[in-house]
Amino acid sequence: MSEILKRDKLIKQWIKEAAESIESAKVDSLKVEEKSARNDLVTNMDKKIEEELSRKIRAEFPEDRICGEEGYGDDLKDLKGTVWFVDPIDGTLNFVLQQENFAVMIGVYEEGIGVQGYIYDVVKDNLYSAIKGQGIFCNDQQMKAPKNKSLSEGLIATNSQLMTQDKYSDYRKIADQSMGVRMLGSAGLEVIELLKGNVIAYMASKLSPWDIAAGKVMVEEVGFKVSQFDGSSIDLLNKNKTIFSTGKAFDEIVTVNSK
Known part of the structure; x- marks a missing residue:
């Protein structure tokens, strides 16, 4: 537990430092590149933040390995030992076009089991965190667990491909059974909406x-x-x-998917 608590303190510090770098960046100073498509972007800030986080992780925990989005991690073939998952800016398209609805995310796994998770909503200055077995927190204040609602009792969140690409048309019947669909464009922040009880599921293709x-x-x-x-x-x-x-909605969603 002492190692987990050490990581927890450092991760919270590092994430706030990363956010300060992101906030200080001017829109006109961003260098934006396309990756796989015109809506799949990467900026110089994505690369800078991941490089800085990776450097700090390796300095403090040299035996650990890193899985990162922008190429500063390791070439993983397994999840043995301690593995850090780093997303420097989750929701880069939002960051570029809206300057909101993006997050810094870090997950730490030991022997393939998730032991720590962090999602930082940069613009709202809300740091969500969890240590396995200790509950979920927002800015170090414990959050109440959301209600276990069924598919028909709430909204679902999704990514745009599920709603716009014909090859995913079968999945739209899940949306029809819910009370409606919402999209933020950030996987991390969609998960936070689930944890806050604002949606009952998030699906991404x-x-x-x-x-x-x-x-x-x-x-x-x-x-x-x-x-x-x-x-x-x-x-x-x-x-x-x-x-x-949620547990109830999950059973219904999987049943619909299997038909």
Whole structure:
């Protein structure tokens, strides 16, 4: 536990330092590049933040490994030992176009088990965190676990591909069974909406390990579910079609997906 508490203190400090760098960046000083498509962007700040976080992790925990979005991590073939999942700016498109609804995320796993998760809403200055077995917190104040609602009792969150691309049209029947659909454009902040009880599920057609890791720790901490669309376990070495959900809604979503 002493190692976990040491990490907890440092992670909270490092995330706040990263946020200060992000906030100080002017829009006109950003260098924006396309990755796989015109709506898949990376900025010089994404790269700078991940490089800085990776450097700090390696300095304090040289035996640990890192899985990062922008190439400063390790080439992981397994999840042995301690692995850090780093997403320097989750919601880069929002960061570039809106200057809000983006987050810094860190997840720490030991032997493949999530032990710590952190999602920092930079603009709202809210740091959400969880240590396995100790509950979920916002700015070090414990949060109440959300209610376990069914699909018909609440809103679902999703990514734009599920709603716009015809190859995902079958999944829209899940939206029809809910009370409505909402989108923020940040996997981490969508998970926070679930933890706050504002939605009963978040579904995304393709999330990378760094998009999932921190939120998975938090969602499982309140007894909710995280899986692939077919109900199988998340693979933190690959991309996943991902569901974060209340227990009741999860069973309904998986049943609809299987038809």
